[in-house]
Amino acid sequence: GEDVEQSLFLSVREGDSSVINCTYTDSSSTYLYWYKQEPGAGLQLLTYIFSNMDMKQDQRLTVLLNKKDKHLSLRIADTQTGDSAIYFCAEGAMFSGGYNKLIFGAGTRLAVHP
Amino acid sequence: DTAVSQTPKYLVTQMGNDKSIKCEQNLGHDTMYWYKQDSKKFLKIMFSYNNKELIINETVPNRFSPKSPDKAHLNLHINSLELGDSAVYFCASSQDGPLRGEKLFFGSGTQLSVL
Numbered sequence: 001g002e003d004v005e006q007s008l009f010l011s012v013r014e015g016d017s018s019v020i021n022c023t024y025t026d027s028s029s030t031y032l033y034w035y036k037q038e039p040g041a042g043l044q045l046l047t048y049i050f051s052n053m054d055m056k057q058d059q060r061l062t063v064l065l066n067k068k069d070k071h072l073s074l075r076i077a078d079t080q081t082g083d084s085a086i087y088f089c090a091e092g093a094m095f096s097g098g099y100n101k102l103i104f105g106a107g108t109r110l111a112v113h114p
Numbered sequence: 115d116t117a118v119s120q121t122p123k124y125l126v127t128q129m130g131n132d133k134s135i136k137c138e139q140n141l142g143h144d145t146m147y148w149y150k151q152d153s154k155k156f157l158k159i160m161f162s163y164n165n166k167e168l169i170i171n172e173t174v175p176n177r178f179s180p181k182s183p184d185k186a187h188l189n190l191h192i193n194s195l196e197l198g199d200s201a202v203y204f205c206a207s208s209q210d211g212p213l214r215g216e217k218l219f220f221g222s223g224t225q226l227s228v229l
Contacts, residue, residue: 033217042118042204042220043157086155101170102218104157 004105006089011111018076020108022089025070029091032065034074037086037107046074046087076110084112117141120205120221127195128229134191135224137205145169146188147218148180149204157204163188195228202226 006022024032030051035043049056049063049072056063062075076083086107093103120137127133139146147170148160162170166182177193192199205221 035218037155040222042206042222043218044220045217048217088157101159101162107155107157109155 004089004091004103006087006105006108008106009109009111011113012079014079014081014112014114016079018074018079018083018110018112020074020076020087020089020110022072022074022105023070024072024089024091024103026091026093026103029093031092032063032072033090033092033102034061034063034072035088035090035104037088039085043088079110079112081112081114084110086110118205118207118219118221120203120224122224123222124225124227126227126229129195129197131195132191132193133195133226134189135203135205135226136187136189137221138187139205139207139219140186141207141209141219142186143207143209143219144185145208146182146185147206147208148188148190149206149220151202151204151223153201161188161190192226195226197228200226200228 003025012018031048033048034046036046037043047058047061049065060077064073086109088107089105090102118139145164147162149157151157160174161180163182165185179191182188202223202225204223206218208218
């Protein structure tokens with residue numbers, strides 16, 4: 001079946017690193033994504049990783065992929081108050097007819113405190 | 115300039131009414147989507163259109179009818195609104211299309227409240 005799971009809440013101190021974890025089920029997923037949703041706004045693509053990669057770094061963001069365990073994580077270095085948001089993990093799942101669709105997790109609410 | 119814009123931002127209506135939400139993208143993308151986000155923030159795809167053709171139709175009640183007059187627009191019409199339809203509805207578009215990795219661009223959402 002299709003299922004993406006993430007922990008619902010994470011609280012960190014400003015300046016610390018945040019690690020948000022996700023597990024997915026579809027081993028055929030080609031791409032895995034992290035989206036950010038700020039209050040009252042739509043989702044914004046943060047980063048994505050191709051399934052044949054183990055790691056991708058983009059400035060303060062590091063994505064780690066363990067394909068064997070179907071585990072994806074997002075690390076935010078030097079977390080700032082502006083990083084407070086909901087972070088969604090998503091996998092690209094194959095749909096009938098050969099099309100892809102995104103399956104989203106329930107989102108992890110990151111709270112950054114002084 | 116807003117890339118994916120949807121209107122209205124807020125919609126409050128009575129049970130049983132019919133309402134529409136409009137979406138437009140100026141990114142030149144071929145694929146557009148409607149997603150529903152419930153009160154627990156769980157996000158689920160409802161429909162996907164590629165070049166005005168319906169390609170994904172999840173198990174959505176047929177009271178929901180999407181319409182794509184051209185590839186830059188995807189509207190959502192809802193008949194006989196029910197309390198359970200209350201949610202935030204997001205429109206999105208993508209360049210890469212359904213056969214490859216999809217990087218979605220989202221609108222800011224329409225908060226629908228059915229009383």
